Amino acid sequence: MFTGIIEALGTVDSLQLRGGEWRLSVHSSALDFSDVVLGDSIAVNGVCLTVTRLAHQVFDADVSNETLQLTTLHSLGKGSRVNLEKALTPVKRLGGHIVSGHVDGVGELLDRRPDGDSIRMDFRVPDTLAKYIAQKGSICIDGTSLTVNSVKGATFSINVIPHTQAQTIIQDYRSGQKVNLEVDLISRYLERLMQGEHAADEQHDSKAGTLTRAFLADQGFL
Numbered sequence: 208m209f210t211g212i213i214e215a216l217g218t219v220d221s222l223q224l225r226g227g228e229w230r231l232s233v234h235s236s237a238l239d240f241s242d243v244v245l246g247d248s249i250a251v252n253g254v255c256l257t258v259t260r261l262a263h264q265v266f267d268a269d270v271s272n273e274t275l276q277l278t279t280l281h282s283l284g285k286g287s288r289v290n291l292e293k294a295l296t297p298v299k300r301l302g303g304h305i306v307s308g309h310v311d312g313v314g315e316l317l318d319r320r321p322d323g324d325s326i327r328m329d330f331r332v333p334d335t336l337a338k339y340i341a342q343k344g345s346i347c348i349d350g351t352s353l354t355v356n357s358v359k360g361a362t363f364s365i366n367v368i369p370h371t372q373a374q375t376i377i378q379d380y381r382s383g384q385k386v387n388l389e390v391d392l393i394s395r396y397l398e399r400l401m402q403g404e405h406a407a408d409e410q411h412d413s414k415a416g417t418l419t420r421a422f423l424a425d426q427g428f429l
Contacts, residue, residue, distance in 0.1 A: 209250050209292050211303030211345075211352020213375045214238060217251070219287040220265065222280070229270040231256065231280065236264050238291050248294040248308065252376075253350030253387045254278050255294075255308025278310045278387050279349075288376045290350045303352025304345040305392050312336050314348070316384040317362065326367045327356075328380065332388060337361040339390035339398075347389035351375050 217235035224230075233251060240261065243249070247258045249266065256268035275281040283289070295301070314336075317329045330348070332340065340346060340363050344355050351371065356364045372378040380386070399406060 208295055209255070209306040209308055209350070210295055210299065210301050211253075211292070211306045211347050211350065213290045213292055213351055215291045216374075216376065217289045217291045219283045219285060219289060221285055222270075222283050225269075227272075229272075229275060230259075230267055231270050231283070232265060232267045233289060233291070234265045235291055238264075238293070240264060240266070243293065250290075250292045250294075250306070250308045250350045252279065252289050253306070253308065253347055253389055254280060254310055274310075277312070279313055279385050282385065288379065290375050292350055304347075306347050306350070306352065306389060307392055308350075309389065310387045311339075311390050311395075312388050314386050314388045316380050316382055316386065318382060319380065322366065324369045326372065326378075327364060328367060328377075329362055329364045330386070330388075332361050332363065334361050336388065336390055339394045341394075344394075345391050348386050349376065350387070351377060 215235050215237035217233045217238065220232040220234050222229060222231050231251070243258060243261065243266070245258055245261060248255050249258060249268070251268070254274060256270065258266045259269050260267035270280055312333045312335070314330045314332045317331050319326055319328045337360065340355055340358055342355055342358050346353055346355050346363065353365045356366055367377055
């Protein structure tokens with residue numbers, strides 16, 4: 208688990224195909240590797256990856272084809288800057304929100320504009336994720352915990368303060384930028400929980416997330 212508070216920036220050394228899997232190598236002079244061991248989890252742009260090799264200020268992680276298809280990691284190349292966060296410990300402050308590192312989909316930056324020293328950004332999300340995003344709720348963008356300012360359909364806006372601009376790769380974003388999105392963990396479980404006894408019904412599953420008066424009446428809410 209992670210908090211969405213970025214600890215350091217890293218730079219991609221390579222992304223290479225090794226057999227049937229991809230191997231990502233990341234260098235960071237800012238990340239504290241003193242307590243990192245093989246098998247630990249590190250979030251790279253919000254994607255939870257397992258450390259498979261450690262060298263001086265460098266770690267490798269295997270990336271499955273599934274992960275490449277569902278995230279923006281496939282677009283990384285030598286020199287790409289990435290957000291890094293080590294998995295949280297029981298004594299670490301939860302400064303952001305609960306982040307699993309399991310990306311739900313890819314969004315796109317539509318617009319960015321100055322607002323004082325901050326930057327306002329508008330993002331478009333896949334239609335299937337729109338229902339999970341709420342005004343003043345939490346959203347994880349490339350591993351960074353952010354607050355949703357407003358929502359309109361499948362578009363939401365955020366405000367990026369100077370500190371976040373300086374400590375993450377979000378300052379590099381331009382219109383058209385593709386980003387990894389993870390919606391609030393609680394909303395995903397709540398949707399499944401609300402299916403109640405119908406959760407095991409495959410036919411009902413195909414309508415997951417559909418809230419109707421008939422459903423509410425059937426569950427005793429009306």
